[in-house]
Amino acid sequence: MPDVTGVPFEEAVVLGRGTRLIAGAMTVACVVLLGPSAPSGVPFAGALPTGAVEDVVPNRVMTWNICNPCKESNVGRAAEIATYAPQVVGLQEACVRDVEKIRDYLESLYGLVYHVEYGMVLRNRGRCGGTPWSPGAFGQALLSAAPMTDRVSVEYPDGGSEDRGYMAVTTTVGGESVRVFNTHLAQRRQQDVRAGQTGVLAAEVAEYDRAIVLGDFNAVPDAPELTGMWSLASDTDERCRPASGGGCEPTTDWQSKFDYVFLRGIVPSGHRVLPTPYSDHHLVQADLDIGRTGSSQVDAAGRPRV
Numbered sequence: 001m002p003d004v005t006g007v008p009f010e011e012a013v014v015l016g017r018g019t020r021l022i023a024g025a026m027t028v029a030c031v032v033l034l035g036p037s038a039p040s041g042v043p044f045a046g047a048l049p050t051g052a053v054e055d056v057v058p059n060r061v062m063t064w065n066i067c068n069p070c071k072e073s074n075v076g077r078a079a080e081i082a083t084y085a086p087q088v089v090g091l092q093e094a095c096v097r098d099v100e101k102i103r104d105y106l107e108s109l110y111g112l113v114y115h116v117e118y119g120m121v122l123r124n125r126g127r128c129g130g131t132p133w134s135p136g137a138f139g140q141a142l143l144s145a146a147p148m149t150d151r152v153s154v155e156y157p158d159g160g161s162e163d164r165g166y167m168a169v170t171t172t173v174g175g176e177s178v179r180v181f182n183t184h185l186a187q188r189r190q191q192d193v194r195a196g197q198t199g200v201l202a203a204e205v206a207e208y209d210r211a212i213v214l215g216d217f218n219a220v221p222d223a224p225e226l227t228g229m230w231s232l233a234s235d236t237d238e239r240c241r242p243a244s245g246g247g248c249e250p251t252t253d254w255q256s257k258f259d260y261v262f263l264r265g266i267v268p269s270g271h272r273v274l275p276t277p278y279s280d281h282h283l284v285q286a287d288l289d290i291g292r293t294g295s296s297q298v299d300a301a302g303r304p305r306v
Contacts (some may be wrong), residue, residue: 048079048082048083048110049083052082052083052084052085053083053084053085054085055085055111055112056085056086056087056112056145057084057085057086057087057287058087058145058172058173058174058175059087059173059174059175059269059287059288059289059290060084060085060086060087060088060285060286060287060288061086061087061088061089061090061173061180061212061214061261061285061286061288062081062084062086062088062089062090062214062283062284062285062286063089063090063092063182063214063215063216063259063260063261063283063284063285064080064081064089064090064091064092064259064276064279064281064282064283064284065091065092065093065184065216065258065259065279065280065281066091066092066093066094066098066278066279066281067093067278067279067280067281068093068094068095068098068127068128068138069126069127070278070279070280072278072279073278074098074101074102074105075105075109076277076278077098077102077278077279078101078102078105078106078109078110079105079109079110080274080276080278080283081102081106081112081143081283082106082109082110082112084274084283084285085112086285087144087145087146087172087173087174088142088143088144088145088171088173088180088212088214089114089142089143089144090140090141090142090180090182090214090215091140091141091142091143091182092140092182092183092184092215092216093138093184093216094138094139094140094141095127095128095129095136095137095138096118096120096128096136096137096141097128097129097136098128099116099118099141099143100116102143103116103143106143112145113145114143114144114145115143115144115145115146115147115148116141116142116143116144117141117142117144117148117151117167117169118137118139118140118141118153118167119139119140119141119142119151119153119154119165119166119167119182120137120138120139120140120153121138121139121140121153121155121159121163121164121165122137122138122139122162122163123135123136123137123138124136124138139153139165139167139184140165140166140167140182140183140184140215141182142167142169142171142180142182144169144171144172144180146171146172146173147171147172148169148170148171149169149170149171150168150169150170151167151168151169152167152168152169153165153166153167154166154167154200154204156186156196156197156200157196157200158186158193158196158197159186159193160186160187160190160193160194161186161187161190162186162187164183164184164185164186164197165183165184166181166182166183166184166200166201166204166215167181167182167183168180168181168182168204173212173288173290174288174289174290174291175290175291176210176290176291178210178211178212178266178290179208179210179211179212180211180212180213180214181201181204181205181211181212181213181214181215182213182214182215183197183201183213183214183215183216183217184215184216184218185197185198185215185216185217185218185219185225186218187218188218190218191219191223191224191225192225194217194218194219194223194225195224195225195228197225198217198225198226198227198228198229199228201213201228201229202228202229202231202232205229205232205233205262205264206232208264208265209264209265210264210265210266211233211263211264211265211266212261212262212263212264212266212288213229213233213260213261213262213263213264214260214261214262215259215260216258216259216281217229217258217259217260218258219258220248220256220257220258221235221240221241221242221248221257222242222243226242227242229260229262230242232262232264233262233263233264234262234263235248235260235261235262235263236261236262236263236268236271236286236288237249237257237271237273238268238271240257249273250273250282251273251281251282251284252280252281252282253275253280253281253282254280258281259281259282259284260284261284261285261286263286263288266288266289266290267288267289267292268286268287268288268289269287269288269289270286270287271284271285271286271287272284272285272286
């Protein structure tokens with residue numbers, strides 16, 4: 001499917017390839033001169049796969065639950081993000097220390113510079129390490145190639161079995177200013193809790209004519225607790241609606257769709273689900289036609305509103 005430039009979705013052409021080439025050359029030089037690790041101990045991640053983009057794709061967004069505690073490689077996580085180089089990345093189950101490393105590797109190994117904002121909901125040594133008197137922070141994070149403003153971080157009144165929340169920022173996607181949300185809802189078998197959480201989130205999303213909502217909703221598309229979101233926005237998987245009868249592409253290793261890129265007042269131009277060895281959730285990315293406006297709302301049955 002073509003993106004806003006008319007280039008096929010799988011072969012997005014973007015500007016700024018000089019930055020990536022210089023960063024790659026410097027990394028290779030370090031390997032040749034110093035061995036497989038840089039002086040700081042940062043491991044060499046190797047070349048990206050064939051077809052990887054060469055710089056940030058300005059109209060691309062991604063959501064990814066990076067799995068915690070899974071003890072996966074932050075170098076590998078950075079390589080996965082760099083392969084597709086979205087303008088905005090929403091991470092769930094994220095520890096501050098992991099996000100900092102991912103961002104550092106994106107810049108040092110791939111020449112991709114991201115700003116970061118956090119929406120941490122708890123401090124948990126089991127989740128994020130640290131010390132008994134200063135455990136690591138756990139929650140959501142947003143990476144954006146453009147600066148972010150007006151950050152809010154909200155903990156849901158009822159998190160269920162573990163504190164949960166959402167964060168939101170204003171940033172630039174596809175050359176336009178847009179409100180971006182990132183959330184992680186309560187774990188499975190807590191439908192009533194998630195219903196309350198989506199009510200809180202939807203009330204805030206409704207304040208904006210255009211919004212992007214990224215996250216792990218821990219619920220399949222026809223789950224009653226997602227009704228509030230479907231009344232406001234559509235998922236970028238155009239085959240996936242509450243009444244689609246199983247047409248949604250799974251986003252987890254257990255073949256359920258839990259991860260969404262909801263759009264309000266914005267039209268998608270491409271959608272991909274990308275399995276990864278670094279998490280039990282797949283990467284979900286979407287290219288957006290930000291300049292094209294239109295209704296992205298559907299009713300509770302998944303039919304477009306008029």
